[in-house]
Amino acid sequence: MNISKNDSLLIGNWLAYNPKELKVATRKYQLQKKIFKYNPNNKVDEIFINDDKFNVLKYNDTIDGEAVENEFEEYFTNTEKLYEKNSSIDELTSDFVSNLSKADIFILRNSIFARHGFAFRDKQLRMYFELFDWYMSVFGDVKDELTEIEKKNIELLLRYEQNAEEYYDTFGR
Known part of the structure; x- marks a missing residue:
């Protein structure tokens, strides 16, 4: 070198x-x-899919009069709602967060840390944020760098993340 x-x-x-x-x-x-x-202002505008987390749905169907059992894999992924707010700038509300999937909440919360250059240990998060040219993995602790809006949003997101549905069913929530 x-x-x-x-x-x-x-x-x-x-x-x-x-x-x-x-x-x-x-x-x-x-x-x-x-x-x-x-x-x-760094934007999160890519789809997050965790290949390691999925739910196998089994359902019965009838094809040409014969009963058939099918399987469908549903992955831990975000919805379009994720792109509506920037959790580092916009003060999130309970009304907004309560309609998010668990993956939306997870990414909104972790995008705050990513914007501060947090070095994620979680492989899926690290790979996701490395999709963005603005992301730079440099710090092991960024808590002292967080703004008041970010701290409030993290607290709100954590409350909802614990109870959010991990997967949407086929017809919505």
């Missing part, structure tokens, strides 16, 4: 310890220096 004087680009090559055993034994990389800056 090397970085030229007054440059913000780290350039390097990687060679495997035992290159004959691997299909790809060398790699070239470039890392651009990024500076973290908190921005409460």
